[in-house]
Amino acid sequence: MVSLTRRTALRAGVGLGVAATTAGIAAVRTLSWQPPDLWQPSPPVRAAAPELRRLLVIEMAGGSDGLSMAVPYTDSRYRDLRPANAIRADAVHAIDNSIGLHPELPKLAAGGVSVMPGVGVAQPDLSHFEMLHRWQTGDPTGSTRPATGFLGRLCDHLGDPSVPAVGVSLGVGATQALACEHVTTLSVDAGNDGLFPVFEDENLRSAWLAAQRAMSHPDRADTPLLATARAGTASALRFSDVAATLSPAAAGYPDTDLGIQLRLAARLLADDQHGLRIVHVPVGADFDTHTSHPARYALLMRDLDAALAALRTDLAARGIADRVLIAAYSEFGRRVPDNGSDGLDHGAAGTALLLGPTNTGVFGALPSLRTLDPDDNLRATVHMTEYYATLAESWFGIPASDVLPGFPRPIPGVIAA
Structure with a gap:
């Protein structure tokens, strides 16, 4: 190796009756405001043949607040617990009668997205370092400490040892996520367009x-x-x-670190000659919003929305929108109640996204705001390994048990096959 660098979840229905009858979900009280218009995404793009598929993983390190990304806007308990940080119900982009996207995600809402609230592990840890390690290695308990990463194991199954790289991380320094045994994975500087080195x-x-x-x-x-x-x-x-x-870079990307990363990612994913299958993007922005959460998170979502919209336009123009699955997650969410400092402290379960050839909507049981854990955190309703099993098995056709502990089942119905 050269490494540089569910139990079936229930799909949440449109309508409060589904949320009210899901195990662990309390009935939602109707509020005295006019609900926003429900989202009407375009029909999904159907996935390409398995041998053509690629994966782009966006790692939002720092603990992105899932309740601000996917807002439970009809649940009065949300506003009771967050008087300083709750998002107005009439400001969200409503996906169904329970969940709406952050106000600064209009392009994501228009383009369609699969949302998985409550993704996490059964025994969470509040340390960034520990939970990043678990996500990167696919080790939900932190007890086995595998030498390889989850994405690296996918690369070992997918790739040819003779190609330049099966997986690439667009960040400075190695990542455990792509540690593998049989193929080559690399970390490259997106600011240099992957070139080594750049001299005037x-x-x-x-x-x-x-x-x-x-x-x-x-x-x-x-x-x-x-x-x-x-x-x-x-x-x-x-x-x-x-x-x-590589083919030339497309115009239209924001002049941000994430925009630069995704611009190179599209060029790499469009290349058919050199065996690349997975691109990992560690987001450099700080999602650790202990203070000034509303303003800081709005800027983070605005950047994410602009960069993802440019990427999706680019992939469609290159004719590979059906080949690329985009996965976005954070190592944990944030605590449900306000912390008294206009912010939110470290939490447990968060919100994960899938974009591309997917059936859009909300997947998985909604986490309850009335049965929090002893630290006032959300309890996971979709296990981390179920989310990963969806990438491995539903997308790439790799048995989840080959790359993950136990026998996790993919989240059903997400991939538009």
């Missing part, structure tokens, strides 16, 4: 590359550490050569 002086760049290529050749006398370093350099150079041949 072409003569200097040519000389540098020649030196690096010479140093990347193995020698029988190499120590294991030196051999690993040479192999890593060779892999980076090989992928840089691929990046130099």
Whole structure:
């Protein structure tokens, strides 16, 4: 390896009767306001053949607040618990009679999205580092500590060891998510368009590359550490050569870190020649909104909305909208009640999204705001491994038990096959 870098969930129906009869969900009290018009997305794009499919994973580290992304706008308990941070019911983009998207997600709502509220684990931890590790490795309890990552194991099943990279992370530094055993995965700098390196002086760049290529050749006398370093350099150079041949970048992306990352992601995912199947995007923005949550989260959602809209337009223009599944998650949500500082503290279950060739709407049982855990956090109603099983089994056709502990079942009905 070169690694640089459910139990079946119930699909929530449109109408309060479904929410009221779901296990653990209290009946919702009707409020004295005119509900917003329900969302009418376009018919879903049908998924391409399995061998053509790719996956784009957006990791919103820091603890994105699921109740602000997917607002339980008809539940009076939401406003009771969040007098400072609740979003007005008439401001959301209503998906059904229970859930509405954040006001700063109009393009996401118009384009259609599959929303999974209450995604988490049975025994959550409030540490960013611990929960990121669990999500990246697909280890829900944190007890097995696998050496590989969930995405890396997918790459091992999907990829050819001879290709430059089966999985790529568009961030600086290695990620455990793509750690694998049999194929090559890499981390590259999206700001450099995946090129290694970038010099303004072409003569200097040519000389540098020649030196690096010479140093990347193995020698029988190499120590294991030196051999690993040479192999890593060779892999980076090989992928840089691929990046130099990608189709041109599209216009229309916002001039933000996420916009730059997704612009390169589209170019990589459109490439049919070099065996890439998975792109991982670690979002650099800070979702850890202990203070000033309403204003900060609105900016985060505005950035996410603009970048995703540009990506979806780009994928459609390239003719690959049916090939790319977009998954977005955070390592945990945030505590349900306000913290007294215009913010929200670390929580447990959060909201995950799927976009692309999916049936749009709300999937999974809604988490109850009346039966919180002892720390006032949401209890998970969709297990992390069920969400991951949907990526593995429903999207790629890889048995979930081959890449995840136990025998998790995919969330039914999400992929528009």
